Amino acid sequence: MHQPPIPHIDSADPQIAGLIHDEARRQAQKMRLIPSENYVSLAVLEACGTVLTNKYSEGYAGRRYYEGQQFVDPIESIAVQRAKALFGADHANVQPYSGSPANMAVYLAFAQPGDTIMGMALPMGGHLTHGAGVSVSGKWFNAVQYGVRHDTGRIDLDEVRDLALRERPKVIFAGGTAIPRTIDFPAFAAIAAEADAVLVADMAHIAGLIAGGAHPSPVGHAHVITSTTHKTLRGPRGAMILTDAEHAKAIDRAVFPGLQGGPHNHTTAGIAVALKEAAHPSFRTYAAQVVANAAALASALTERGFDLVSGGTDNHLLLVDLTSKGIGGKPAANALDRAGIELNFNTVPFDQRRPLDPSGIRLGTPAITTRGLTEQHMPQLAAWIDDAITAAAKDDDTTLDNIAGEIRDLLTPYPIPGWSPQP
Numbered sequence: 001m002h003q004p005p006i007p008h009i010d011s012a013d014p015q016i017a018g019l020i021h022d023e024a025r026r027q028a029q030k031m032r033l034i035p036s037e038n039y040v041s042l043a044v045l046e047a048c049g050t051v052l053t054n055k056y057s058e059g060y061a062g063r064r065y066y067e068g069q070q071f072v073d074p075i076e077s078i079a080v081q082r083a084k085a086l087f088g089a090d091h092a093n094v095q096p097y098s099g100s101p102a103n104m105a106v107y108l109a110f111a112q113p114g115d116t117i118m119g120m121a122l123p124m125g126g127h128l129t130h131g132a133g134v135s136v137s138g139k140w141f142n143a144v145q146y147g148v149r150h151d152t153g154r155i156d157l158d159e160v161r162d163l164a165l166r167e168r169p170k171v172i173f174a175g176g177t178a179i180p181r182t183i184d185f186p187a188f189a190a191i192a193a194e195a196d197a198v199l200v201a202d203m204a205h206i207a208g209l210i211a212g213g214a215h216p217s218p219v220g221h222a223h224v225i226t227s228t229t230h231k232t233l234r235g236p237r238g239a240m241i242l243t244d245a246e247h248a249k250a251i252d253r254a255v256f257p258g259l260q261g262g263p264h265n266h267t268t269a270g271i272a273v274a275l276k277e278a279a280h281p282s283f284r285t286y287a288a289q290v291v292a293n294a295a296a297l298a299s300a301l302t303e304r305g306f307d308l309v310s311g312g313t314d315n316h317l318l319l320v321d322l323t324s325k326g327i328g329g330k331p332a333a334n335a336l337d338r339a340g341i342e343l344n345f346n347t348v349p350f351d352q353r354r355p356l357d358p359s360g361i362r363l364g365t366p367a368i369t370t371r372g373l374t375e376q377h378m379p380q381l382a383a384w385i386d387d388a389i390t391a392a393a394k395d396d397d398t399t400l401d402n403i404a405g406e407i408r409d410l411l412t413p414y415p416i417p418g419w420s421p422q423p
């Protein structure tokens with residue numbers, strides 16, 4: 001059942017309670033490899049389920065538009081202090097509702113509709129909010145987009161520089177959702193300085209690795225840093241923006257009153273708790289293990305003939321081009337889910353297929369590392385992925401179901417915070 005128990009939902013709304021219990025069991029029994037997901041601690045779960053959700057707190061600590069902030073003010077101030085201390089930043093804003101609104105606040109702070117902005121193209125590994133045509137970032141701004149090199153699968157910094165100097169964007173985003181390699185923040189900073197642009201590092205995927213010393217930090221290189229709090233950082237769904245002293249006021253004004261009303265105080269408390277956990281020495285061990293597991297999985301998959309974009313990984317994430325396996329990313333992801341392995345289909349750079357039926361799958365190790373899996377498990381995991389993809393090509397559901405059973409057995413000694421097999 002769900003941990004902590006939810007007896008009041010069980011009795012007040014058994015239909016929703018039942019679905020929550022089912023989802024908790026699903027999360028316990030699956031090999032969860034979606035690289036943007038994780039398992040938060042019980043302490044974070046508890047913080048998010050408190051009376052803090054009852055309170056309106058428009059404004060910032062000490063400057064609110066509602067009375068009764070005696071306890072919310074220190075909660076938000078502690079979250080801000082912890083974010084600044086963990087990353088060594090001058091300023092932190094922990095109010096953005098999620099990663100996408102955090103990026104919208106950046107545009108509101110530093111660009112006008114119609115201005116040129118620059119980011120990595122979505123099919124190359126960027127995020128929707130970095131200028132994709134279907135996003136407001138691509139509709140309201142003149143978005144110029146960079147990609148990766150065909151031969152290396154890595155960000156083409158020559159292209160970034162050429163584009164930046166030619167197009168003169170107000171804002172340059174560095175970061176993305178499907179980048180398996182270290183991001184060179186000093187190189188981006190040099191380009192942004194030359195082009196006189198605001199450099200924004202969007203570290204949503206890698207914030208936990210940066211906090212744990214497993215990826216170089218953008219602090220001191222980027223003017224503004226946006227991040228979700230729920231990916232490798234292992235906090236509740238939310239976001240924050242770090243800035244240097246110069247860009248602090250513009251960001252605060254953009255988040256409130258520019259874009260949002262009242263902050264989600266229960267989430268702020270959860271972020272504060274997660275930031276305390278991330279400052280603990282054990283989080284460094286976690287971050288290093290996430291990377292070690294991804295490297296071990298990458299070499300095990302490569303040995304089995306899988307084609308990894310960029311040839312491997314430096315971080316938590318792997319992007320696999322399935323073209324050589326003769327199966328699309330979508331049917332593969334679908335079969336893997338039946339086999340108890342949860343990941344997502346994804347475009348690969350220069351994809352010849354359609355975005356809704358692309359050539360790749362994206363997977364990562366943040367969640368399984370939280371459960372305690374290590375390098376020793378990765379060859380078996382690669383074997384299951386291989387067998388499931390072979391079975392998918394033959395419509396062999398029996399094999400898929402057998403793998404799901406084996407995975408449930410393997411995971412039984414690695415419980416999750418959030419579910420217990422005992423009723």
Ligand SMILES: *Cc1c(COP(=O)(O)O)cnc(C)c1O
Pocket residue numbers: 036098099100101103126127129175176177202203204205228238
């Ligand atoms: C996840 C992500 C976001 C958006 O976060 P949401 O909370 O889903 O809005 C923004 N940028 C990057 C790079 C991301 O990976």
